[in-house]
Amino acid sequence: MIVAVFALGNSSDAFLILRAGQLGVLAAMIPAVYLLFNLVYSITAIPAGIAADRYGRKRLMLVGFVLFAVLYSGFAVAGSPLAVWVLFALYGVFMGLTEGIQKAFLATLIPEGLKGTAFGLYAGAVGFAALPSSLIAGVLWDKVSPAAAFWFGAATALLAAVLFAVFIAGMKLKPFFGE
Numbered sequence: 001m002i003v004a005v006f007a008l009g010n011s012s013d014a015f016l017i018l019r020a021g022q023l024g025v026l027a028a029m030i031p032a033v034y035l036l037f038n039l040v041y042s043i044t045a046i047p048a049g050i051a052a053d054r055y056g057r058k059r060l061m062l063v064g065f066v067l068f069a070v071l072y073s074g075f076a077v078a079g080s081p082l083a084v085w086v087l088f089a090l091y092g093v094f095m096g097l098t099e100g101i102q103k104a105f106l107a108t109l110i111p112e113g114l115k116g117t118a119f120g121l122y123a124g125a126v127g128f129a130a131l132p133s134s135l136i137a138g139v140l141w142d143k144v145s146p147a148a149a150f151w152f153g154a155a156t157a158l159l160a161a162v163l164f165a166v167f168i169a170g171m172k173l174k175p176f177f178g179e
Contacts, residue, residue, distance in 0.1 A: 002163045003102060003122065006065060007129035009072070009156025011137035015149055016075065016091070022146060024081045033088045040092025041099075048097045049104075057105040058168050064098035065161035069154040076150035 013034075020033055052060045071094060074087045103119070110118040137149040 001125065002160050002167060004125035004129045005163060006068070006157055006160035007126045008133050008136070009153035010068070010129075010133055011149065011153060012130075012134045015134075015137050015141065015146075016088070018141075019075050019078070019146060019150070020081075020084045020088070023078055023084050025084050029081075033085060036085065037088045037092040037095075040089050041095040042092075044093050044096025045100060049100055052101045052104065057101050057108070058164075060097050060101050061105060062161060062164055062168070064094055064101070065157050065164060067094045067097065069157035069161065072150045072154040072157065076147040076154065 017030055017034065020030055021027060025033055048060060067090070071087055071091055074083065074090075078084060078087060103122070106118060106122055107115060136152060140148040140152055
């Protein structure tokens, strides 16, 4: 459910591309900006997985939620093409930190006989949140401002971070209160 809250503010990457164009990135350079995102994502995924194994998946997931909030805040206030390049690169770091680690963490929580069901529910929750996420972002973009769409995403990411921190704290208390 926490990932669904996060996903509600994680609108389509098309909004990032629109914002890049709005901030002065030439249309011919948009593929290069997106290539940078994918390159950084690819480069950071393996080291992030190693770090998650060493320092804990929960920590990296929490860092990921907060990083996303910072990134979307950055897209809300950005004022130059250079800012777009930096934000897209950092967005690649976010994806490298979180994409596989969320699923790996989920696998540690679920009993063996329910893993398929749990991953189906996870994918369903994220997918179910995808449509309203982009609809909300589109309405905010059109009726309020482009920045409002990104502020909404940042707010849901911060809410997910707080909920996840509470969840982690509850996991630590569990041994004191039994199963």
